[in-house]
Amino acid sequence: MTRAQPGETESAPDTLYGYIWRISGRRQIWLALLSSVVFPLTMVPLELQRRMVNNAIGNLDLRLLWLLSAAYVGVVLVQGGLKYVMNVYREVISERAIRSMRRHIYSGIHSGRPALGADTPTDTPTGGPKVSMVVAEVEPLGGFVGESISVPLVQIGALASVLGYMLWIEPRIATASFVLYLPQLYVVPRIQAAINRRVEKRIVLLRELGQQLVDEADPSHTTEADAKRYDQRIDEIYRQRKRVAHLRSFLTLLNNLLEHTGTISVLLIGGWLAIRGRTDVGTIVAFVSGVGRISEPWRELVAFYRRASDARVRYRLVRESLDLLKVP
Numbered sequence: 213m214t215r216a217q218p219g220e221t222e223s224a225p226d227t228l229y230g231y232i233w234r235i236s237g238r239r240q241i242w243l244a245l246l247s248s249v250v251f252p253l254t255m256v257p258l259e260l261q262r263r264m265v266n267n268a269i270g271n272l273d274l275r276l277l278w279l280l281s282a283a284y285v286g287v288v289l290v291q292g293g294l295k296y297v298m299n300v301y302r303e304v305i306s307e308r309a310i311r312s313m314r315r316h317i318y319s320g321i322h323s324g325r326p327a328l329g330a331d332t333p334t335d336t337p338t339g340g341p342k343v344s345m346v347v348a349e350v351e352p353l354g355g356f357v358g359e360s361i362s363v364p365l366v367q368i369g370a371l372a373s374v375l376g377y378m379l380w381i382e383p384r385i386a387t388a389s390f391v392l393y394l395p396q397l398y399v400v401p402r403i404q405a406a407i408n409r410r411v412e413k414r415i416v417l418l419r420e421l422g423q424q425l426v427d428e429a430d431p432s433h434t435t436e437a438d439a440k441r442y443d444q445r446i447d448e449i450y451r452q453r454k455r456v457a458h459l460r461s462f463l464t465l466l467n468n469l470l471e472h473t474g475t476i477s478v479l480l481i482g483g484w485l486a487i488r489g490r491t492d493v494g495t496i497v498a499f500v501s502g503v504g505r506i507s508e509p510w511r512e513l514v515a516f517y518r519r520a521s522d523a524r525v526r527y528r529l530v531r532e533s534l535d536l537l538k539v540p
Contacts, residue, residue: 228527232360235312239305243362246298251369253291254505255377258498260284266494302358310354353530356523363516367509374505382491385481385499389474393510396470400463400514404521407459412525414452421445463514471507478503
């Protein structure tokens with residue numbers, strides 16, 4: 213986003229991703245290209261594990277075992293190096309976004325300031341909400357900008373790569389393992405909707421709390437009713453945070469249960485097939501590791517969905533506030 217000149221403010225896009233593209237579109241393209249190199253490497257260690265067990269250990273070939281081990285270490289180092297570069301670049305994009313948002317909000321505040329002697333609209337953000345937007349609310353929102361495209365790209369790519377590999381090696385075990393994650397497609401959006409309502413209410417309460425502190429800067433004018441209203445607000449903020457914590461912890465619990473169930477299903481189904489001579493031990497070892505590699509991107513995608521929903525709520529509230537600031 214170009215910096216607005218003093219006395220004017222650039223209109224914010226209607227959608228969060230419209231804003232992300234405006235302020236970091238070119239950098240997001242580079243980050244997406246880097247991400248597309250990272251996720252295909254996810255399935256390589258699985259195949260190396262399978263060959264180490266079946267070909268090297270199974271045939272007592274020490275030389276092959278050393279070669280495959282060296283290849284494994286090499287792949288891990290390359291993947292780790294690429295992730296390091298990608299994570300640093302994400303942070304740079306996020307920090308630039310935070311700086312841009314603070315400039316935009318500052319311009320909006322000053323361009324929306326009523327003329328001397330004019331009445332301020334009753335719903336226009338004043339001292340407390342302005343401070344909240346500039347200092348606190350842009351941090352999680354700007355932090356989301358850096359991961360908005362690269363995180364889902366990497367995690368979906370990793371999930372597709374590992375699942376595709378597992379389906380190619382042993383489709384029966386792969387299908388049984390993946391089906392266990394499908395209930396989250398129903399549960400997560402509904403829980404996240406409840407979280408969003410509580411996050412939005414908490415942001416509004418924090419703004420009201422900040423405004424009250426600004427209005428009561430002189431302690432001599434603070435009444436008992438003001439103190440009571442302050443206590444009520446911080447109690448309600450506490451209740452909203454506690455409810456959000458319960459909901460998020462439930463999602464974590466659900467994911468952990470499914471991850472362990474996936475491991476058990478691989479050992480049960482894979483062991484049954486191995487006993488009947490329909491698969492080999494190397495495949496089972498690769499699949500046990502593969503379930504972990506499926507659960508990790510799945511867990512990250514669920515967490516990303518939660519952060520994206522939270523960021524949309526925050527962006528809408530900030531944008532609505534900026535629109536109010538333009539009221540003459």
